[in-house]
Amino acid sequence: MNTGINLSAWMTGIIVGLALTATLAAEPPPQEQAKQLMSDPLKGNCLACHKVAGGVFPGNIGPALQNIRQLFPDRAALYAQIYDPTVINPLTVMPPFGRHGILTEKEINLIVDYLITL
Amino acid sequence: MRKTILLLLTFWIAPTVFASPAEDLAQFQGLFHNAFPNIPNAEFANGAYALDQEGRENWKAIEEFPPYDPNVDNGKKIFEKPFANGKSLADCFPNRGIGIRQTFPRFDAASGQVQTMEVVINQCRTENNEKPYEELSKGNIADVVAYLAFTSRGKPMAVTIPDDPRALAAYEKGKHFFYTKRGQLNFACADCHVNNAGKKIRSETLSPALGHGVGFPTYRSAWGFLGTLHHRYRGCNEQVRAKPFAYQSEEYRDLEYFEAYMNTGIPVSGPSARK
Numbered sequence: 001m002n003t004g005i006n007l008s009a010w011m012t013g014i015i016v017g018l019a020l021t022a023t024l025a026a027e028p029p030p031q032e033q034a035k036q037l038m039s040d041p042l043k044g045n046c047l048a049c050h051k052v053a054g055g056v057f058p059g060n061i062g063p064a065l066q067n068i069r070q071l072f073p074d075r076a077a078l079y080a081q082i083y084d085p086t087v088i089n090p091l092t093v094m095p096p097f098g099r100h101g102i103l104t105e106k107e108i109n110l111i112v113d114y115l116i117t118l
Numbered sequence: 119m120r121k122t123i124l125l126l127l128t129f130w131i132a133p134t135v136f137a138s139p140a141e142d143l144a145q146f147q148g149l150f151h152n153a154f155p156n157i158p159n160a161e162f163a164n165g166a167y168a169l170d171q172e173g174r175e176n177w178k179a180i181e182e183f184p185p186y187d188p189n190v191d192n193g194k195k196i197f198e199k200p201f202a203n204g205k206s207l208a209d210c211f212p213n214r215g216i217g218i219r220q221t222f223p224r225f226d227a228a229s230g231q232v233q234t235m236e237v238v239i240n241q242c243r244t245e246n247n248e249k250p251y252e253e254l255s256k257g258n259i260a261d262v263v264a265y266l267a268f269t270s271r272g273k274p275m276a277v278t279i280p281d282d283p284r285a286l287a288a289y290e291k292g293k294h295f296f297y298t299k300r301g302q303l304n305f306a307c308a309d310c311h312v313n314n315a316g317k318k319i320r321s322e323t324l325s326p327a328l329g330h331g332v333g334f335p336t337y338r339s340a341w342g343f344l345g346t347l348h349h350r351y352r353g354c355n356e357q358v359r360a361k362p363f364a365y366q367s368e369e370y371r372d373l374e375y376f377e378a379y380m381n382t383g384i385p386v387s388g389p390s391a392r393k
Contacts, residue, residue, distance in 0.1 A: 057321040
């Protein structure tokens, strides 16, 4: 009887362990995650409009994303530009990624961390 | 509060809100003529290919063996075939349907609504005890419109807004739809097809709104079939994650009315092929 309980606890342990390993293994470094978010049509899709170093088939609706640290010495301003660009320019075509829930705050932060290295 | 401000701004970018349709028309076409001074007016009948030289070569090659030829043949057959009561679709159109595409959509005083060719076709069938077409994205109804467009190729668009408050209201609704940002991605039609016409969104060149619809129905390789204008409208709404409206809904008929009126003078080019 006891064995039964122990066995199921043991199994759970294995499964949780496996799942953890899988997530750890599946989680690429932050820079890669950011690049992925920026090219994924269902996520940032920044490449639809911006040229970004290393990105293929970029659109040309927005300015190339370069020298970002000089343009945005203030990290919060860069975050705000992505969270809701309509605050600065109500007529912009850049989507309000944070306000409309297209990207989570965590995802925007990943992108910001990556952009300031450009 | 923020919502009100945004709404106001959306109204504000529309070419002068209280302008007459004729004033809107001059301003709208003027924008494109200023932005693309070297493109003759008739070229706007070719959508993105008026501006995208690279895509244009491929398109020309496709148009040499038009993928929509079988649709035009089928449309002609259906159009001429008598109903069980002996009448036919031709009886429901001015000039028996030939060379009149440029006058559609039209305002119908009896119903007080905008009528597209698709609406007239289905109404004609119902009135003559035939079943209306249920498939409104493609198929027989698209083929009939393709045939009617084919007989009108080269004729300059000449949609009118009669002196009737309901016609003007329909036009204003279509115009408002065109300039309103919608969807999770927050885009108006004008954001892509006026402000960024000719630019690339990823690898697709954005067509100018001037000329929108004169090439429809269109055989799009991405669809793999000849589709109606409202199928395109739905696709454009969906890609910004906005709720698409029903085929032949009042919203899309009014939108088509506005776009068609803005095309005044642009020649009919439909049916057409697209990437």
